[in-house]
Amino acid sequence: MDGLQEARPEIIGGTIAMESDGWFTQTIAFRSEEAAREGEQKELPAEIQQTFEEEMSSVADVTYLDLHHPWFSSAGS
Numbered sequence: 260m261d262g263l264q265e266a267r268p269e270i271i272g273g274t275i276a277m278e279s280d281g282w283f284t285q286t287i288a289f290r291s292e293e294a295a296r297e298g299e300q301k302e303l304p305a306e307i308q309q310t311f312e313e314e315m316s317s318v319a320d321v322t323y324l325d326l327h328h329p330w331f332s333s334a335g336s
Contacts, residue, residue, distance in 0.1 A: 262307050269294035292327065 263270070273287040289295035303311065315321075 262304060266301070266303050266307055267298045269298045286326075286329075288329070292325070 269290045271288050271290055273285065275283060275285045277283045289298070302308075
């Protein structure tokens with residue numbers, strides 16, 4: 260994650276929720292949509308790209324959704 264933080268500083272955080280049947284939901288929060296789109300165009304360092312490709316090879320049927328106005332909450336809010 261440290262390498263990713265250096266390569267993609269516009270990422271400010273994320274979550275992952277795993278289901279017992281193997282399904283998961285992952286979120287990634289960015290400083291702005293513009294910064295995220297700029298970051299998508301950058302080439303990742305070789306080690307990070309390799310890790311990303313290895314992880315993506317183990318999943319199928321991936322759907323990406325852009326949440327333009329996400330709402331964050333916690334149990335204490």
